[in-house]
Amino acid sequence: MNPLRCRIAILGFGTVGSAVARRLTGPHAPLGLELTHIFDRRAHEKSEGWPAASRLTWTTRIDEVLASDADVVVETVGGIEPAADWIRAALAAGKSVVTANKHVVARHGAALLTLAERQGRQLRFEAAVGGAMPIVRAVGDGLAGDRITRIVAILNGTTNAVLSRMEVTGCSLGDAVDDARARGYAEADPGVDLDGVDAAAKLSILCALAFGLRVDPDTIPTRTAASITPADFDHARRNGGTIRQLAHAEYDHATSTLTAWVAPTVVPRGSIFSRAMGPQNAAVISSAHCGEITITGAGAGGDATAVAILSDVIAVARDRAAIVPAPVLHANFQLLNSEFAVAEAV
Amino acid sequence: MNPLRCRIAILGFGTVGSAVARRLTGPHAPLGLELTHIFDRRAHEKSEGWPAASRLTWTTRIDEVLASDADVVVETVGGIEPAADWIRAALAAGKSVVTANKHVVARHGAALLTLAERQGRQLRFEAAVGGAMPIVRAVGDGLAGDRITRIVAILNGTTNAVLSRMEVTGCSLGDAVDDARARGYAEADPGVDLDGVDAAAKLSILCALAFGLRVDPDTIPTRTAASITPADFDHARRNGGTIRQLAHAEYDHATSTLTAWVAPTVVPRGSIFSRAMGPQNAAVISSAHCGEITITGAGAGGDATAVAILSDVIAVARDRAAIVPAPVLHANFQLLNSEFAVAEAV
Numbered sequence: 001m002n003p004l005r006c007r008i009a010i011l012g013f014g015t016v017g018s019a020v021a022r023r024l025t026g027p028h029a030p031l032g033l034e035l036t037h038i039f040d041r042r043a044h045e046k047s048e049g050w051p052a053a054s055r056l057t058w059t060t061r062i063d064e065v066l067a068s069d070a071d072v073v074v075e076t077v078g079g080i081e082p083a084a085d086w087i088r089a090a091l092a093a094g095k096s097v098v099t100a101n102k103h104v105v106a107r108h109g110a111a112l113l114t115l116a117e118r119q120g121r122q123l124r125f126e127a128a129v130g131g132a133m134p135i136v137r138a139v140g141d142g143l144a145g146d147r148i149t150r151i152v153a154i155l156n157g158t159t160n161a162v163l164s165r166m167e168v169t170g171c172s173l174g175d176a177v178d179d180a181r182a183r184g185y186a187e188a189d190p191g192v193d194l195d196g197v198d199a200a201a202k203l204s205i206l207c208a209l210a211f212g213l214r215v216d217p218d219t220i221p222t223r224t225a226a227s228i229t230p231a232d233f234d235h236a237r238r239n240g241g242t243i244r245q246l247a248h249a250e251y252d253h254a255t256s257t258l259t260a261w262v263a264p265t266v267v268p269r270g271s272i273f274s275r276a277m278g279p280q281n282a283a284v285i286s287s288a289h290c291g292e293i294t295i296t297g298a299g300a301g302g303d304a305t306a307v308a309i310l311s312d313v314i315a316v317a318r319d320r321a322a323i324v325p326a327p328v329l330h331a332n333f334q335l336l337n338s339e340f341a342v343a344e345a346v
Numbered sequence: 347m348n349p350l351r352c353r354i355a356i357l358g359f360g361t362v363g364s365a366v367a368r369r370l371t372g373p374h375a376p377l378g379l380e381l382t383h384i385f386d387r388r389a390h391e392k393s394e395g396w397p398a399a400s401r402l403t404w405t406t407r408i409d410e411v412l413a414s415d416a417d418v419v420v421e422t423v424g425g426i427e428p429a430a431d432w433i434r435a436a437l438a439a440g441k442s443v444v445t446a447n448k449h450v451v452a453r454h455g456a457a458l459l460t461l462a463e464r465q466g467r468q469l470r471f472e473a474a475v476g477g478a479m480p481i482v483r484a485v486g487d488g489l490a491g492d493r494i495t496r497i498v499a500i501l502n503g504t505t506n507a508v509l510s511r512m513e514v515t516g517c518s519l520g521d522a523v524d525d526a527r528a529r530g531y532a533e534a535d536p537g538v539d540l541d542g543v544d545a546a547a548k549l550s551i552l553c554a555l556a557f558g559l560r561v562d563p564d565t566i567p568t569r570t571a572a573s574i575t576p577a578d579f580d581h582a583r584r585n586g587g588t589i590r591q592l593a594h595a596e597y598d599h600a601t602s603t604l605t606a607w608v609a610p611t612v613v614p615r616g617s618i619f620s621r622a623m624g625p626q627n628a629a630v631i632s633s634a635h636c637g638e639i640t641i642t643g644a645g646a647g648g649d650a651t652a653v654a655i656l657s658d659v660i661a662v663a664r665d666r667a668a669i670v671p672a673p674v675l676h677a678n679f680q681l682l683n684s685e686f687a688v689a690e691a692v
Binding site: 023028030126131132133134137138141142143144145146147253270287288289290291292293294295296297298303304306307308309310311312313314315319 | 369374376472477478479480483484487488489490491492493599616633634635636637638639640641642643644649650652653654655656657658659660661665
């Protein structure tokens with residue numbers, strides 16, 4: 001059996017769902033991944049203009065997906081219900097699930113992971129936090145052998161696009177929001193982004209991965225970035241910094257005390273956070289044994305989210321075939337053009 | 347069965363092996379991981395002063411490890427032979443293997459992965475590249491759903507400690523090497539570090555993960571950093587930069603052309619590379635669909651390497667029990683101390 005042979009159903013054909021579908025049917029689609037079902041309430045309308053494929057079924061009925069031969073369900077519906085119900089039903093039907101849904105994972109992650117484990121299936125959610133920045137793997141897996149003590153991060157690409165635009169142009173928040181909308185970095189209503197609700201859900205997920213804590217995202221204090229003015233940026237600049245929305249979580253293992261918040265914060269000029277421009281995300285992870293790990297990457301947009309989703313689908317496909325998670329090496333390598341960087345080497 | 351129940355044998359009790367042993371027997375040892383065997387040619391001598399434990403066997407005989415009930419063999423011997431032979435033998439004996447050995451993985455990774463797959467066991471090597479910086483997972487797993495086009499990275503902590511020391515103090519390379527030795531960042535002979543041989547082996551591993559290429563590390567052109575002088579730094583400084591040893595790999599998918607090299611390079615002031623001080627590693631990964639991902643972290647030292655090894659051991663332990671690779675969430679959370687960053691919030 002091909003280690004990457006996997007039938008995929010997508011729930012929800014919006015920005016992210018359609019980006020995943022394009023990748024799965026495009027010229028460089030990952031080998032062995034086959035898009036077999038697209039579920040959307042407006043499937044009839046949305047399927048128009050999409051290339052017909054004999055193996056692809058558009059449907060408005062979730063039970064058709066659940067009863068299908070799809071191996072993996074990719075959930076890009078958003079919102080808590082009915083998305084959480086559909087994830088439960090997919091796991092119960094013996095399918096692995098890949099989701100971008102931070103709200104479902106933040107609130108129901110523990111129960112859904114338990115269900116997935118009982119079913120012998122996987123639930124993966126790299127796309128729920130940090131867009132294409134692989135922080136879920138870094139925190140939950142790559143640093144599993146350390147004791148993480150603190151995570152400070154920019155986790156909302158929309159707010160970062162707005163604040164970095166205000167910094168560079170001196171414009172008002174309203175103008176920066178309009179600019180972010182025009183570039184596709186903001187929804188019509190960026191309230192949950194600016195208010196910190198989106199980042200709080202993501203921070204809750206990171207607290208589960210990093211500290212083993214179950215944190216209701218509603219209990220994480222937030223301060224809105226919606227009231228930031230150009231004068232605030234002037235003030236920050238005079239103090240050698242700029243303003244970013246930070247999500248902060250620090251855990252004192254000795255006293256079992258968590259400090260967590262999301263707020264617009266003055267960050268020093270030259271720091272990894274001040275350098276995050278546009279919809280970038282960035283994180284500094286501190287741990288007991290290896291100091292600080294930093295990671296940055298595109299935090300918003302359908303393409304970046306689709307990368308995280310496809311990486312999770314590939315991980316599921318590899319696991320299904322009991323293949324180790326390292327890639328197959330090809331023998332058709334040709335070193336045609338090896339050279340020094342003549343212009344830069346010293 | 348406890349999802350993290352795993353018996354561990356360590357091959358080689360040097361800097362890294364002893365760091366792993368200390369973590370496994372220390373006060374915050376990961377639950378369920380049990381150190382059962384330590385193999386070292388000087389086991390009798392090295393076991394003195396180590397706390398006696400009823401379940402821990404010190405041995406000078408590799409066959410005793412192979413015939414034991416250890417689930418995972420951690421290889422920290424270094425060098426190609428006999429380390430590669432022992433990894434083969436461990437896989438053949440039905441054990442999973444976690445290795446920090448970049449030279450073995452760069453030269454024999456494909457064959458060893460095939461063997462591991464046939465045996466239904468895992469071969470993991472996060473510690474072989476980038477120390478505690480989880481770049482193996484980021485490239486091989488987290489970005490598997492993208493098409494990586496380029497990796498530019500600082501992959502040798504020793505050389506970075508030497509060059510960043512020269513930059514800051516204006517000292518000679520010899521003095522900087524002495525300083526790195528005194529701080530434990532350099533071996534007695536840092537030749538393979540400065541010459542780029544170490545970084546070339548790591549770059550070869552990343553080429554396999556990122557591009558699916560099998561690249562003999564000996565074919566990667568290198569230029570030594572051993573001849574860098576304070577005058578070179580002055581020159582770089584006048585041009586707005588500083589000097590770092592970079593490993594560079596760029597793959598043109600359309601023409602199947604790889605450009606790869608390791609060389610001391612002028613990097614712009616303020617760049618992620620110029621900001622890497624001491625034994626830090628840093629990488630910029632460019633891809634077709636999500637732009638640039640950056641990652642930094644401690645690149646040298648027994649503790650950082652032990653984190654990468656233990657993270658791999660935990661991944662094996664989770665997989666053995668068919669548990670999804672996400673953590674168990676605890677219910678004993680107390681939000682005792684939630685607060686805004688009063689001093690910094692605006």
